[in-house]
Amino acid sequence: RKEVEQDPGPFNVPEGATVAFNCTYSNSASQSFFWYRQDCRKEPKLLMSVYSSGNEDGRFTAQLNRASQYISLLIRDSKLSDSATYLCAVKREYGNKLVFGAGTILRVKS
Amino acid sequence: DGGITQSPKYLFRKEGQNVTLSCEQNLNHDAMYWYRQDPGQGLRLIYYSQIVNDFQKGDIAEGYSVSREKKESFPLTVTSAQKNPTAFYLCASSLRAISSNYGYTFGSGTRLTVV
Numbered sequence: 001r002k003e004v005e006q007d008p009g010p011f012n013v014p015e016g017a018t019v020a021f022n023c024t025y026s027n028s029a030s031q032s033f034f035w036y037r038q039d040c041r042k043e044p045k046l047l048m049s050v051y052s053s054g055n056e057d058g059r060f061t062a063q064l065n066r067a068s069q070y071i072s073l074l075i076r077d078s079k080l081s082d083s084a085t086y087l088c089a090v091k092r093e094y095g096n097k098l099v100f101g102a103g104t105i106l107r108v109k110s
Numbered sequence: 111d112g113g114i115t116q117s118p119k120y121l122f123r124k125e126g127q128n129v130t131l132s133c134e135q136n137l138n139h140d141a142m143y144w145y146r147q148d149p150g151q152g153l154r155l156i157y158y159s160q161i162v163n164d165f166q167k168g169d170i171a172e173g174y175s176v177s178r179e180k181k182e183s184f185p186l187t188v189t190s191a192q193k194n195p196t197a198f199y200l201c202a203s204s205l206r207a208i209s210s211n212y213g214y215t216f217g218s219g220t221r222l223t224v225v
Contacts, residue, residue, distance in 0.1 A: 008150070041198075042218070044153075044200070045216070046214070049213065087153070089214075096141055096158075098213065098214060099155075100152040102150060
């Protein structure tokens with residue numbers, strides 16, 4: 001089993017839709033959690049951190065479920081510009097390193 | 111503006127050749143990392159360094175080497191021993207301790223192709 005797993009998608013949604021992705025992690029002692037956005041042939045860019053109590057940034061909401069060992073990203077009112085690959089990242093228990101999922105592809109269509 | 115600079119953006123390597131990818135940061139970050147990304151796969155850690163003159167192997171270090179002689183610089187050499195080097199290479203940096211508030215900052219990447 002991979003340390004961090006994501007549904008590769010693609011998720012094809014119309015503009016204005018709400019879409020959610022999950023990311024599961026295998027190590028229960030994992031610490032910090034992040035969502036990154038990666039555009040085609042570009043580097044990943046930090047979208048948001050995921051806090052234990054959940055957090056929101058505009059149309060984006062991130063949540064952490066430690067009991068079931070997954071994090072989620074909810075995007076409301078999808079825009080064409082949201083089309084990208086969304087990577088989740090998890091800090092290992094030991095060491096200052098992040099482990100990344102393979103990413104979920106989102107395509108928002110007009 | 112602070113950031114991470116990777117060069118070159120595109121690199122072509124002949125069979126049996128060593129090549130070096132440059133990564134420079136002016137964020138005053140202590141930690142630096144090299145990842146490799148292949149299509150449909152997540153980022154895989156090659157090497158990382160928490161402080162100058164110290165570095166550790168990541169999950170796929172075979173066929174690669176690094177140095178950390180300066181805080182700002184963390185070059186990666188892809189040696190001829192790396193049998194499948196064609197990939198997108200990403201350099202990142204972070205504060206010494208990753209927390210919920212601070213993750214990685216990535217460079218724009220180098221696409222390496224074996225010809």
